[in-house]
Amino acid sequence: MRLRTFESFWLVKNGILYSYPSLQLDSKTEILVIGGGITGALISHALMEAGHKVMLIDRRDIAMGSSSATTSMLQYEIDVPMYLLSEKIGEEAAAICYQAGIEAILEMKKLVENTKINCGFEMKESLYLAHSKKASVWLKQEFAIRDKYKLGVKWLSAAEVKAKYGLICHGAILSEVAASVDAYQLAHELIQLNVKRGMKVYDQTDIDQIETSGKNPKVILKTGHSIEAKKIVCCTGFESTKLLKEKIADLFYTYATVSEQGIKLNKNIQNTLIWNTGDPYLYMRTTDDGRFLVGGEDSGANFQFFQQKIKERKAEKLVKKLEEIMPEVNFIEDFSWGGTFGTTKDGLPYIGKSPEYENTLFVLGFGGNGITFSVQGMEMIQNFLQGKDHKLAEYYRFGR
Numbered sequence: 001m002r003l004r005t006f007e008s009f010w011l012v013k014n015g016i017l018y019s020y021p022s023l024q025l026d027s028k029t030e031i032l033v034i035g036g037g038i039t040g041a042l043i044s045h046a047l048m049e050a051g052h053k054v055m056l057i058d059r060r061d062i063a064m065g066s067s068s069a070t071t072s073m074l075q076y077e078i079d080v081p082m083y084l085l086s087e088k089i090g091e092e093a094a095a096i097c098y099q100a101g102i103e104a105i106l107e108m109k110k111l112v113e114n115t116k117i118n119c120g121f122e123m124k125e126s127l128y129l130a131h132s133k134k135a136s137v138w139l140k141q142e143f144a145i146r147d148k149y150k151l152g153v154k155w156l157s158a159a160e161v162k163a164k165y166g167l168i169c170h171g172a173i174l175s176e177v178a179a180s181v182d183a184y185q186l187a188h189e190l191i192q193l194n195v196k197r198g199m200k201v202y203d204q205t206d207i208d209q210i211e212t213s214g215k216n217p218k219v220i221l222k223t224g225h226s227i228e229a230k231k232i233v234c235c236t237g238f239e240s241t242k243l244l245k246e247k248i249a250d251l252f253y254t255y256a257t258v259s260e261q262g263i264k265l266n267k268n269i270q271n272t273l274i275w276n277t278g279d280p281y282l283y284m285r286t287t288d289d290g291r292f293l294v295g296g297e298d299s300g301a302n303f304q305f306f307q308q309k310i311k312e313r314k315a316e317k318l319v320k321k322l323e324e325i326m327p328e329v330n331f332i333e334d335f336s337w338g339g340t341f342g343t344t345k346d347g348l349p350y351i352g353k354s355p356e357y358e359n360t361l362f363v364l365g366f367g368g369n370g371i372t373f374s375v376q377g378m379e380m381i382q383n384f385l386q387g388k389d390h391k392l393a394e395y396y397r398f399g400r
Contacts, residue, residue: 009258010068031054035237039371042377044191045190055199096392234364
């Protein structure tokens, strides 16, 4: 499964920051983390902080899957609007899940400050635009329920949005808590920090099968070697759909394009993540090196032979949509790329135990705010290892 096209901006910008050996012998560890993307980096960090002996493996180089393709917009909003999520799981439960997203962004801020990792992290606001008059009706409904639970929102009229941001829409929700980051760089630096503290990391280490029925679970590698652990934590993202019989997510392909440096923008856009109510939705953000990133144009199909042409066509559509919202922008493309992502039926992740595997925990953050779900998983996994419950466990469980 190809998770990105060849021109991923974050990979071009950063290069391969750190490389690790492949595992060429039988090994044992206390906890084995499978997956070296941003989720695996966050979870392994939390486990190391708690004093566990950790080994991390990845079938590619570190962070070369979806973490190199993500747009790294950190939002508390879930892909399923709060008013619709309330119909699925109850209003108070939906409020808990949305509030958890805010807490995760603030927790990420603390983590970056405490580790002093340079990864372009910036606290921002989030602007959710109604792309049509019809959408503005339900978006006002969405605003009302968020405001009821004091999620730090403000309603802006179309005129107010135009005056402050220079954007054309039919009204918007302004949220005071959001952030942006270079997730590829953060994953690399966080893993390297923990390598220096004793964590074992092996890339280009591919799994043949996972045996979890014994006292200690065991991973058999394609080389024939094995890793025995007391617990396994799978942070394999969208590729977990291959491991599980339960249908947990629908996979799709999303695309992004980023401008040349020095693009001139409204000063208020510099500190704002922007997305709209379209289906698929359009999303935008600035980068820490003075570019503007635009993403969307999701598709359920991707033809490998025509991948480059599809990506180019999608990038053109993204720029056209941007110009409709922001007519005065002079967007000159520098890089464009595509990646595989997934959605769940309720927009929520799967974090916890699956009945299909013993002695194994999963942290699978799907959707547009998968990174914030992974941050939530840091605390949840520690609770589960200690035999404790968590306030989000019921909503993120398998078999729901």
